[in-house]
Amino acid sequence: MTQASNTNGAPPRLTQLSHGGGCGCKIAPAVLRQILAASGVAGIVPPQLLVGTETSDDAAVYQINETQAIVATTDFFMPIVDDPYDFGRIAATNAISDVYAMGGTPLFALALVGMPVNVLPLETIGRILAGGESVCKAAGIPIAGGHTIDSVEPIYGLVAIGLVDPRHLKRNSGARPGDKLILGKPLGVGVYSAALKKEQLHSGDYAAMVDATTRLNTPGQLLACLDGVHALTDVTGFGLLGHLLEIARGSGLRARLNLADIPLLPRAREFAAAGYITGASGRNWASYGAEVSLAASVGDLDRALLTDPQTSGGLLVACAPDTVTEVLSAFLQHGFNHAAVVGEIVDGPAGVEVG
Numbered sequence: 001m002t003q004a005s006n007t008n009g010a011p012p013r014l015t016q017l018s019h020g021g022g023c024g025c026k027i028a029p030a031v032l033r034q035i036l037a038a039s040g041v042a043g044i045v046p047p048q049l050l051v052g053t054e055t056s057d058d059a060a061v062y063q064i065n066e067t068q069a070i071v072a073t074t075d076f077f078m079p080i081v082d083d084p085y086d087f088g089r090i091a092a093t094n095a096i097s098d099v100y101a102m103g104g105t106p107l108f109a110l111a112l113v114g115m116p117v118n119v120l121p122l123e124t125i126g127r128i129l130a131g132g133e134s135v136c137k138a139a140g141i142p143i144a145g146g147h148t149i150d151s152v153e154p155i156y157g158l159v160a161i162g163l164v165d166p167r168h169l170k171r172n173s174g175a176r177p178g179d180k181l182i183l184g185k186p187l188g189v190g191v192y193s194a195a196l197k198k199e200q201l202h203s204g205d206y207a208a209m210v211d212a213t214t215r216l217n218t219p220g221q222l223l224a225c226l227d228g229v230h231a232l233t234d235v236t237g238f239g240l241l242g243h244l245l246e247i248a249r250g251s252g253l254r255a256r257l258n259l260a261d262i263p264l265l266p267r268a269r270e271f272a273a274a275g276y277i278t279g280a281s282g283r284n285w286a287s288y289g290a291e292v293s294l295a296a297s298v299g300d301l302d303r304a305l306l307t308d309p310q311t312s313g314g315l316l317v318a319c320a321p322d323t324v325t326e327v328l329s330a331f332l333q334h335g336f337n338h339a340a341v342v343g344e345i346v347d348g349p350a351g352v353e354v355g
Contacts, residue, residue: 011121014087015197018078018153050166051102055173055250058098058233061164069166073098076112076157080193080311081210084124088131090213091156094236094312096139099162100217101234101315103170103224106139106162111146114155128156139216168224170232172243173250175318179230179345181255182327184219185212185314186338187240187305188268194276208265213312215335220315222330228323235313239284241292241306243316245352247345251318254348259295259302259355263338272304280309295355306354314338318345 045052050069051061059073075095079087092109099106111132115125136143136158143158192209195201201209223229231251235243240262248255284307294303314336319327324341331339 011124012119013082014079014084014154015082017116017119050169051171055171056246057172057250058101059104061102061169063166067165067167069164069169071099071102071104071162071164072159074112074157074159076155077311078153078155080189080213081196081206084127085131085134086210086214088128088133088156089135090210090312092132092135092158093214093216095158096135096141096160097217097234097236097312099160100220101170101232102162102164103168103220103232104162104164105221106141106160108141108144108161109136110159111143112155112157112159113146113148114151114153115148116152116154117150120154128154132156132158135214135216164224170220170224170229171250172231172233172247175231175247175251175253175255175345176320177253177345177347178321179318180321180324180341181244181257181343181345182317182319182324182331182339183235183240183263183314183342184217184316184331184336184339185215185235185310186263186265186268187235187308187310187313188265188271189213189310189313190239190278190281190308191268191271191276191305192265193311194278195271195274198276200271200274200276205267212265217315219330219334219336222333223315223317223327226319226323226326226330228320229317229327230320231318233316235310235316237280237309237311238288239281239307239309240316241352241354242284242288245288245291247316247318248350248352251345252350254346254350255343255352256346257306257343257352257354259298261340261342262306263340264305268305268308269301272301272308277304278309281307284309291351293351293353295353298354302354
């Protein structure tokens with residue numbers, strides 16, 4: 001079989017080879033819950049397994065001694081951009097983020113590679129892997145192995161392994177009443193990716209998108225050391241509402257979002273208004289919308305941005321009010337200039353309110 005190409009003889013665009021892109025490829029939350037419930041298999045849960053599947057947290061954590069626990073996670077997806085090097089960078093950043101979201105320090109990674117080898121030039125595949133390697137180098141970790149398959153659609157990601165002191169472990173289920181909610185990155189990656197597929201992104205838009213999605217969530221290591229940080233996660237395919245809802249459910253509390261305070265990529269609202277909204281956004285709302293209360297002032301456009309699937313999105317922090325300054329400082333130290341207080345945690349039935 002010969003390599004496929006566009007009419008001008010160039011290799012096909014990566015985003016043309018996949019039915020979805022980035023974390024928008026995720027199975028919808030409600031469908032995922034049904035699949036897991038239908039499996040009906042009671043797994044082994046040793047006491048050393050500090051974090052498993054019980055609260056849909058970002059990674060598994062297994063304690064090996066008093067001061068060390070292993071953090072293990074995996075993440076992979078299909079292309080969200082056409083540049084192979086950037087695709088590799090985004091996928092690797094996204095995968096390593098889950099270690100930071102537990103308050104851990106990455107140790108090493110394994111590459112997960114599925115490529116249509118008769119469709120994509122080997123040079124293109126090599127550039128994807130090089131992009132991932134560049135991010136691992138920036139994180140100070142090696143890619144120590146992995147697995148490859150010949151796949152119909154291009155897929156790339158990592159298994160990421162890290163370490164955390166169990167005393168500093170941050171889960172998504174520890175929020176307390178009165179906590180402030182802080183978001184580390186602006187929303188809008190999903191609508192930007194939808195606009196990219198329609199060739200509507202200018203070079204500046206693309207640069208903003210890549211900058212956000214390749215910025216490692218390294219503040220997680222600093223946040224882990226703050227006693228006032230009670231819950232931590234990262235915002236990815238289920239959108240801000242979906243991942244905040246996981247905090248609310250796990251903590252048995254209610255979250256309130258202030259719409260006006262939520263940071264957005266510069267043209268996110270414009271692209272959403274033009275109809276560049278992913279199918280995952282609608283699937284997200286259908287999965288958990290019954291647990292979200294929207295004020296009358298929150299329109300369909302706002303809802304689309306709140307459910308927009310984020311690829312390599314920002315950390316979402318629940319912290320004591322007197323820790324807010326330290327949390328924002330941790331973000332600023334690492335170049336996260338858009339970090340902002342976006343809401344709070346209150347007593348009440350588990351769910352999310354947006355006003």
